[in-house]
Amino acid sequence: MRMLVAKVSTVAVAMFVVASTSCGVIADDNAAVVGGVGIPASTIEAMVSDEALSQLVNIEGSGTSGDASVIPAAAARSALDLAIQVEVLVQEAEDAGATITTDDADLREQVGDTGSIEDLSDASRDLLARYVNANTYLSQSGAQPDPLTEDDALLLYESFSPEHWNDRTCMNLLTAPSDRTEEIQDLLDDGAEFEDLGPTQDDDPAQIIDVIQTCDAAQLAQLPPELGEAIQEAGPNGSGGPVTVDLGADQAGQPVVLSVWFEVESGDVSREDALVELQPFLEEASTTLVVATLEATTVNPRFGSGIEVRTEEGQNGPVLFASVAEPKSPAGVSDVAATP
16 A cells, blocks of 8 residues: 555655744644544654654654754654654554554564664654554555545645645647658647647657646756747747757667647646546545545644645655645744753
């Protein structure tokens, strides 16, 4: 079963990375409650201070700020992300019939002979052992989560930051071998859409006509300079082409020169379009854990403003992640008072 974060690896757990902030959180009472189970703020404080834990997982800003009474806010949220993920995963496994213990045999097998486990605090070792044991059970049991619904898609939509859906730039690209430029242009002039022309299949990759659609800012930033300049000149919601793009030589040493046409779509994403965009994620098992996190978790406002959803590039394409959002009203909250 795919996890809410990257799969457990030789370092046992891969964690979210949450952006740093200058404000902090006061570590008292519960930092969060998941399915009725409290996560004490003192536990988060101990996790951040556990140097051996920071060697196994990525807790941003872990440690103290030169003052044992101060815990970095980003580290507190990052540690809380891990604690919430563990509790959600354990509850999912228990709902499927498991009895999740703190036995650390599987954890030791995954971490290997690094010595880090021996240096972990008891609380940290128990946390990671429960994570690994729950993950192992769900992976091996074949338990299938209930299908996600349109209501789940709406919950996901509402849990993104507003900026995720605002002022979005998307790109449709049509690429073709340069020796077919005139042919393709004639078809476009006759009213053909990009999707009418590609993608095509060909034994020779250089002869493939392809259609690329992306709203990914990182991918857009990597477009060839000549294409980027043409897109910039076209402006928001512009179109253009053909633009000649020289990709150099292929493995056989043959030059690869493409003609590229483009269509730019800029603006806010409507709720209806956003829900359509989220549909593929509803088929992913990992999204079940994101939804479970949203439904089951209440965050202490001193630690964050709730659970926020975002997309990240996974091993097999974009995946959804859930993490503690920064506090909306940090005024009066100093950079982290530790428990006396």
